[in-house]
Amino acid sequence: MTRYSVDLDQHQLVASWGTGEGDLSTRIAVLPDGADTSVLLALARSLTQLSAAAWRTYTHPASAADSLEPNSEGWRREKEREAFGEVPGAIAEPHLPHGGAMMVSYSALVESAHRVGRALHDLDDEALVKAVLAEAAFELAAVENAELGDLTSRAQQAVLLSREDASPVQVAAADRLLQQDPFGPAELFSAVDPTAAAVAAAHWLAAAAEVAAESSGEHPTQVVLEADNIESLPHETPTLVLGLIEDGATPHEAVTKLVRHAMHITDGLLLDPVALRDQLEDFEETVAEHTGEDDPDLDDVAVRLTPLDPKRPARDLLEDLLAGIHGCWLLHSDSGEDDEDDEDLGDAEDWDDEQAEEHQRRSHERFARLVRETAAANRDRLI
Structure with a gap:
C-alpha cells in the first residue's frame, strides 16, 4: 500500500x-x-x-x-x-x-x-x-x-503483495521470464505479481523435477528433498508443491491454495480446524516415537500453521520454488551426465577456478535446455 x-x-x-x-x-x-x-x-x-x-x-x-x-x-x-x-x-x-x-x-x-x-x-x-x-x-x-x-x-x-488469485496476464509474463532463464531472473521479483510468478515457477519446478528424476533415478516428488543432501535447501515447500501437482493439482491450484491458507493465518483465521487436529495428532505421535515416551511433554514444542512466511507468503513461496529448481540442477549435475561433454576440460580433479566455472556454465545451459523442452511439452499444465 x-x-x-x-x-x-x-x-x-x-x-x-x-x-x-x-x-x-x-x-x-x-x-x-x-x-x-x-x-x-x-x-x-x-x-x-x-x-x-x-x-x-x-x-x-x-x-x-x-x-x-x-x-x-x-x-x-x-x-x-x-x-x-x-x-x-x-x-x-x-x-x-x-x-x-x-x-x-x-x-x-x-x-x-x-x-x-x-x-x-x-x-x-x-x-x-x-x-x-x-x-x-x-x-x-x-x-x-x-x-x-x-x-x-x-x-x-x-510486486510486494500476496494475492489469493493470480492474473493470467501476470502468469504469462512470469512464464516468459522463466523461459529466458529457468533458474529465475531478478525481474520475477520486481516486475511480476509474486503469486502469479509462483504459479509459473511451480510449472517450471515440475519440469525441472522431471529432468532431475530421469538423470538421478529418484521420484520427481523427492528430487528436491534428495538435493538437500548435496546443499542445504528449503525443501519442504517445493516438495509439497510437487506432491500436489503429482496428485493432479494444476500449478495455479497448488500455489493459490498455499498462499490463500497462509493469508488466512495472517488474518487470524483457521479455516480447517479438523485438518489441524489431525496434524496435531500426527505430530504428537511423531514426538512420542522420537522421545520413546507414551505421553510426551509438548509445552515447549511449536507447530507451524503454514510452511510459508505469513508476512510475505507469495514471495516466500516464489523464493522456495526457485530454490527447488536450483536443487533439481544440483541433483542432475551430481548424477554425472555432464561428464562426457566436459572431456575437453581435462580431469575434474585438476580443474582451476576458470575451468570449474566453465563446467558450471555448461551444466546450467544443458539443464536449462532440458527443462525448457520438458516445460514446453507440458505447457497445457500451466494454461
Missing part, C-alpha cells in the same frame, strides 16, 4: 510506496500554513488507511472466495470493490458530526474516504482538497491497473 506522511521541514504531504527494488516517494501537496500538526497527521493516516483498504480488494479478490451469495465473504468483497466509485464523493462531502452523532460506513474503504474528507474539512484549504482528490483517483487507478496485470507506475507496488 501507499504510505502518506507529513514533511515538517518542507511543509508538504508526501506519498511513498515500494517497488520490489526500493521505495519511491512523491510530493502530493503543499500544506496550509499554521495548520495543527495533529490534523495534518490525521489526513496522512486516513489516506494510508484508504490505500490499505483499496489494495485489500486486490489481494483479496471476490474471484478467490468460495461463494458470491448475499452476505457471503465473496459478496462482501464484491461490494467493497464496487465502492471505488463512492470515494470521491465521500472525500468531497464527508459525514460530519451532527447532534452528537455521526454516520459511519460499513465499508472500510468508504469510511476511510470519509475520514480523509473530515480532515480536509478541518484544514479548509480548497487547493489541498483538489490535490487529495487527484491523489485518491491515482491510487485507485493503480489498483485497477494491477487487477488488469499492468504493474507499471504506482501499480508496481503489487
Whole structure:
C-alpha cells in the first residue's frame, strides 16, 4: 500500500510506496500554513488507511472466495470493490458530526474516504482538497491497473503483495521470464505479481523435477528433498508443491491454495480446524516415537500453521520454488551426465577456478535446455 506522511521541514504531504527494488516517494501537496500538526497527521493516516483498504480488494479478490451469495465473504468483497466509485464523493462531502452523532460506513474503504474528507474539512484549504482528490483517483487507478496485470507506475507496488488469485496476464509474463532463464531472473521479483510468478515457477519446478528424476533415478516428488543432501535447501515447500501437482493439482491450484491458507493465518483465521487436529495428532505421535515416551511433554514444542512466511507468503513461496529448481540442477549435475561433454576440460580433479566455472556454465545451459523442452511439452499444465 501507499504510505502518506507529513514533511515538517518542507511543509508538504508526501506519498511513498515500494517497488520490489526500493521505495519511491512523491510530493502530493503543499500544506496550509499554521495548520495543527495533529490534523495534518490525521489526513496522512486516513489516506494510508484508504490505500490499505483499496489494495485489500486486490489481494483479496471476490474471484478467490468460495461463494458470491448475499452476505457471503465473496459478496462482501464484491461490494467493497464496487465502492471505488463512492470515494470521491465521500472525500468531497464527508459525514460530519451532527447532534452528537455521526454516520459511519460499513465499508472500510468508504469510511476511510470519509475520514480523509473530515480532515480536509478541518484544514479548509480548497487547493489541498483538489490535490487529495487527484491523489485518491491515482491510487485507485493503480489498483485497477494491477487487477488488469499492468504493474507499471504506482501499480508496481503489487510486486510486494500476496494475492489469493493470480492474473493470467501476470502468469504469462512470469512464464516468459522463466523461459529466458529457468533458474529465475531478478525481474520475477520486481516486475511480476509474486503469486502469479509462483504459479509459473511451480510449472517450471515440475519440469525441472522431471529432468532431475530421469538423470538421478529418484521420484520427481523427492528430487528436491534428495538435493538437500548435496546443499542445504528449503525443501519442504517445493516438495509439497510437487506432491500436489503429482496428485493432479494444476500449478495455479497448488500455489493459490498455499498462499490463500497462509493469508488466512495472517488474518487470524483457521479455516480447517479438523485438518489441524489431525496434524496435531500426527505430530504428537511423531514426538512420542522420537522421545520413546507414551505421553510426551509438548509445552515447549511449536507447530507451524503454514510452511510459508505469513508476512510475505507469495514471495516466500516464489523464493522456495526457485530454490527447488536450483536443487533439481544440483541433483542432475551430481548424477554425472555432464561428464562426457566436459572431456575437453581435462580431469575434474585438476580443474582451476576458470575451468570449474566453465563446467558450471555448461551444466546450467544443458539443464536449462532440458527443462525448457520438458516445460514446453507440458505447457497445457500451466494454461
